[in-house]
Amino acid sequence: MSVTKSCSVVLTAILVCAMLTGSQTPSVQEGRSECPILVEHAREIEEYKPIARKIIDFFLSGDMRGRTYKNLNNFVDSYGPRMLGSSGLRRAVTHVYRGLTRQNFSNVRMEPVNIPVWVRGTESATLLRPRLQRLSMVGLGDSVGTPDGPIRAETIVVRSFKELEALGDKASGKIVVFNQEFISYDDSVSYRLNGAIAAAKAGGVAALIRSVTNHSLLTPHTGLMYYQKGVPKIPGACLATEHADLLHRLYRRGKKLVIQLQMGAHTIQNKTSNNVVADLPGASLSEKVVLISAHIDSWDIGQGAVDDGGGLMIAWGALVGLKRLGLRPRRTLRVAMFTGEEFGTLGSNQYYRDHAAELRDFVFALESDEGVFSPRGLGFTGSERAQCILRHVLQLMTPLNATVLEVPMLGGPDLDVLVAQGVPSACLLTRNQQYFTVHHTSADSIAVLDTAELDQAAAFWAVLAFVLGDLSFEVPRDITTRVEPGMSRL
Amino acid sequence: MSVTKSCSVVLTAILVCAMLTGSQTPSVQEGRSECPILVEHAREIEEYKPIARKIIDFFLSGDMRGRTYKNLNNFVDSYGPRMLGSSGLRRAVTHVYRGLTRQNFSNVRMEPVNIPVWVRGTESATLLRPRLQRLSMVGLGDSVGTPDGPIRAETIVVRSFKELEALGDKASGKIVVFNQEFISYDDSVSYRLNGAIAAAKAGGVAALIRSVTNHSLLTPHTGLMYYQKGVPKIPGACLATEHADLLHRLYRRGKKLVIQLQMGAHTIQNKTSNNVVADLPGASLSEKVVLISAHIDSWDIGQGAVDDGGGLMIAWGALVGLKRLGLRPRRTLRVAMFTGEEFGTLGSNQYYRDHAAELRDFVFALESDEGVFSPRGLGFTGSERAQCILRHVLQLMTPLNATVLEVPMLGGPDLDVLVAQGVPSACLLTRNQQYFTVHHTSADSIAVLDTAELDQAAAFWAVLAFVLGDLSFEVPRDITTRVEPGMSRL
Structure with missing residues (x-):
């Protein structure tokens, strides 16, 4: 690292960096470039x-x-x-x-x-009240399952982590559905990653998260999810956007929702x-x-x-x-x-x-x-x-x-x-x-x-x-950039 | 009907039908119209x-x-x-x-x-050879099921009715997959409607038809299917386009395909x-x-x-x-x-x-x-x-x-x-x-x-x-048009 650093100081001194305005296309015509090279x-x-x-x-x-x-x-x-x-x-x-x-x-x-090795097993989510409707769902990677039999619980639907927090202990004992807005993958994926943690902190028994996409043909999206030390591990799954919307509409109309969730998910270590x-x-x-x-x-x-x-x-x-x-x-x-x-x-x-x-x-x-x-x-x-x-x-x-x-x-x-x-x-x-x-x-x-x-x-x-x-030269390393763990797209 | 007819003769005689060229917009400015009114x-x-x-x-x-x-x-x-x-x-x-x-x-x-009342029951299609793959399928309305247990059969894939006919008795005892081109709904739906008839005539034991659509997220399309008097009733189902393509590719590569089809479909009369x-x-x-x-x-x-x-x-x-x-x-x-x-x-x-x-x-x-x-x-x-x-x-x-x-x-x-x-x-x-x-x-x-x-x-x-x-007048009936039964979109 120190070698690279001292080199970079020398190189900087002899850089041609005319920084022309206008065209974004780098060019070395007449010995000039729009950027330092x-x-x-x-x-x-x-x-x-x-x-x-x-x-x-x-x-x-x-x-x-x-x-x-x-x-x-x-x-x-x-x-x-x-x-x-x-x-x-x-x-x-x-x-x-x-x-x-x-x-x-x-x-x-x-x-x-x-x-x-995370094994999905069989899985299903069914709306029991106000009417019977098999939900389009897929379990999330690393989720725990429902080994003691299906979870059958009253269900609340929220638009955001903030909305869940504002509910206080009203989520206790319930299935929490996150029907977050889709802004972009990067802006919305946090619900898939952290939804089960947030739901568990609020006392929820499972988290069902709107799939992170803007186009669906009743298509559920899986992906990895996280748990947090000290927070109970509850099952996490994604719903097709259409069904997350359906649940949200029914919930907003004051219907009591009851969902039954069954997931055979489990993990086998040391493979x-x-x-x-x-x-x-x-x-x-x-x-x-x-x-x-x-x-x-x-x-x-x-x-x-x-x-x-x-x-x-x-x-x-x-x-x-x-x-x-x-x-x-x-x-x-x-x-x-x-x-x-x-x-x-x-x-x-x-x-x-x-x-x-x-x-x-x-x-x-x-x-x-x-x-x-x-x-x-x-x-x-x-x-x-x-x-x-x-x-x-x-x-x-x-x-x-x-x-x-x-x-x-x-x-x-x-x-x-x-x-x-x-x-x-x-x-x-x-x-x-x-x-x-x-x-x-x-x-x-x-x-x-x-x-x-x-x-x-x-x-x-x-x-x-x-x-x-x-190339006869190396692209210089960057000694200043740092990435936070888990910042990249998963 | 005769009243309408005699009226129309009289009316025709006094029609204004200047049939202007140019604009397609009907207009009665200056007492003229582009069409007979x-x-x-x-x-x-x-x-x-x-x-x-x-x-x-x-x-x-x-x-x-x-x-x-x-x-x-x-x-x-x-x-x-x-x-x-x-x-x-x-x-x-x-x-x-x-x-x-x-x-x-x-x-x-x-x-x-x-x-x-046609009841779907449970249904599934699974590719067993050359590798295990659950297929995205949906049974077709009015299809018979597989009451004697799943059908497990070698499978052939064709692009058209013509291609099936050209195979002679090679389809006998097999599941026939139709992976027809999607031209338009009207041009392609005949495979869904008549695929089971054609397959049965060729000795096939079931018909699996590419879903009639041009956009899919592994989305199978159902719909009505027909049987023909004197032709054995065999089960019919649609596959998601991606899986019809998959089967076709494997088949073209000379792989022996074996599919297992289970359908609980049955019909209850007089409801x-x-x-x-x-x-x-x-x-x-x-x-x-x-x-x-x-x-x-x-x-x-x-x-x-x-x-x-x-x-x-x-x-x-x-x-x-x-x-x-x-x-x-x-x-x-x-x-x-x-x-x-x-x-x-x-x-x-x-x-x-x-x-x-x-x-x-x-x-x-x-x-x-x-x-x-x-x-x-x-x-x-x-x-x-x-x-x-x-x-x-x-x-x-x-x-x-x-x-x-x-x-x-x-x-x-x-x-x-x-x-x-x-x-x-x-x-x-x-x-x-x-x-x-x-x-x-x-x-x-x-x-x-x-x-x-x-x-x-x-x-x-x-x-x-x-x-x-x-309106003070009626839109005249058409005494010449005839529709063939089953010509409309189903």
């Missing part, structure tokens, strides 16, 4: 244009065309959901491991991860899953690593094609494409398919613990975990100088119309540890149309994805990985 | 402008504002699905009957309809349901009837807010609005909430049989059964002269931006009998965004509808009913 760095990046073009062509109209979709389609059709602890995930891990080995990547390994890791070794600086990550596990109710099968396949495809083009950057490109992301980045946490000493050599980290749609650019967390370098690199993506840089990166939970260490880290930004519609639902399937868009994203990833792995 | 008729219609405006204002910004949505919302929330034979439907029928009675409409009656009928009696020609119809039953898996709760509420609301405005046209306006539409227009068929002698006095018939969204105009079946009158009447809907006339009417199954008798018949056309997305699914809920759009449609219905009921 060394002229020779900007020029060097520009020199990758032909090779970037070659890579893009290879994915869009060459041998790689259509392969990402095809591979993903075979993958999700063959193994189905890849829930932590499932045979589907085990078979998928083996498939990826064998594929990478067969393709002669280096250091291909399945690294064990100690995991708890094992695996991260899969492989390298395209660097030509000269092989100890230096550009990490390209995705997660291999998915929720149990969908195919996990979007979350995160697509991310996995573009990471893999990027390396395959570069290998087939005979392109080997100076630094090592490492793909990491992490397990257990959906249950709190278990796989990446283990990986970073197991490889703590090596992380100082991680020069850049990429993650795609928000669906692979037409690429738009990068979400990025890093210093101002790092941002400027990225802006210049993104100019290479002009043929893909994917030159946007948004700061900071949202999402990218499997990179949290690296971000905290200042490793420049980026996530794929896409022209995301449907991600949070199908997110954590049974509708997460290949049907949502498009082969041309997957090709574009794989090309984008390949260009980015190659250039970041090959 | 008597000048005095066109002028008379135009004179309804102030009253049309008054009605529209009453629904959009007067006392009726928001009432249609509110009433519909209470209705669907209170009774839930209104499946033929269910307590929900019985309670809904009583609700409508009591409401109409309380509002002092005339001749309010519940007319009995003899019905068979009773009810049509609800009520009149706003005509001021001078009360034996003449303008019929405003909708159906009160729905499928069991959704709320039936769209199909056809909205249609019911705008019919009802139109009459309530006119009554409250003290507007009573010359002819009787009759609302008919038919039962059993989803099982083959059972209620309306019975009604037309029971009232066969009165049908000669039906001067016009309206139906809304394609969802109540922002009104766009009318689908219409009738003679050229009738069309022209309608075009002029629709000019009164200019404030609603709903002046389109499309010929012939699609949909309107509860009007088939009347259309066959030449009664001018029209269906509400809307700016339909979601109808066939939620059609016959669990997502048919109030969430899809909009209060302002319901107000607009109720206003449209009220103006139309009033004007058609009040």
